[in-house]
Amino acid sequence: MIGSELLLALLLLVNLGAALVRAAQGPTAADRMLAALLFGSTGVGILVLLAVIQQTPALIDVALTLALLAAISxxxxxxxxWSQAVLGRRRGTASKTEDGDAA
Amino acid sequence: MIRGKSDVKIMIGCLLRRTVGFALVWWVATEGNFTAWPLAVIAVAVTVAVSLRLLPPGSTPGLSLSGMAGFVGYFFRQSIRGGFQVSRLALQRQLQLRPAILELPVTLPTGLPRLLLIATLGLMPGTLGVRLEDDLLYLHVLDTGLPVVEETAQLSGHIARMLGVNR
Amino acid sequence: MLLDLASNLLLLAGGFFFCAGTVGLLRFPDVYTRLHALAKADNLGLGCLLAGLALKADSLVQAIKLLAIWPLVLVASAVVGYAIAHRADQLGITPWQRDDR
Known part of the structure; x- marks a missing residue:
């Protein structure tokens, strides 16, 4: 029972490692930003699996909080x-962030 | 702001729905453990109060529940298709990618509808929103042979129906 | 019994999609195509994984809690994916093109 989950967690860890090395190599800055996506999906997956393997339900709360924070941020x-380019309406905040990536 | 009888009715309905909704969130987050119920009562009351302040009843007039169900269903279906498709492309012995940037006109109004469109496109099969400029959407596609124009139009339609806006 | 089988199949599928996403990340030629691979494949993998674990959960409410993680991660991936693509475009990174015309 627990064995399959442990194997899957290890597989995800290997995936995360390989992907992180790849992302770190670049070559562009945008490639390195892919790490942010990796922790969102693979990281949350590993946490949830660990919760089952170690029978620590609190880790599910950690995963949930991580996902919630990622979504909110x-x-x-x-x-x-993107208030200027996409949201149009909010002029007040738009003037502060002229550059789309100021934040 | 509350004037007539109908406004009171809307307010009470809204209050009830939000209280039940946030109580459900508490139920799920605590996995049905209500030993800390006084805390739950306080938390739900405060959350409802804050939500009424930030999003007063009637501030989302066009929002349609059936439209939301349609959008969510379409989104899940398509994101599953997208996952299958990109996995197939990644595991092919010879990479069959024919990427390109397409320019599509956007008719959805500015604001939330457009933001929703460009963000969700990244999880739809073969598409990735790159830029939005002067009512033109710059879309990166994995394979120029995919029916991305039709699917983007479908997605816009679902968003428009959900938010009650013109597409 | 059947539930266990379905759960294990879903876990297996989850692992498969995570691997496919990583393979795509390693093989695809530029940042845009890599974004496609990561955003779509990994999210489907996580969905399968969460669904598989939810089937094994102790209670209904725990299953719901597990499944609630998925939409949150989807929202985050969608927004972060667009943010990266947009930034790459601003940095002037031109998309890779097949040169067999």
């Missing part, structure tokens, strides 16, 4: 940084 970033 993503939305907050979108509201602030």
């Amino acid at each position: 993503g939305i907050a970033f979108a509201q602030r940084a």
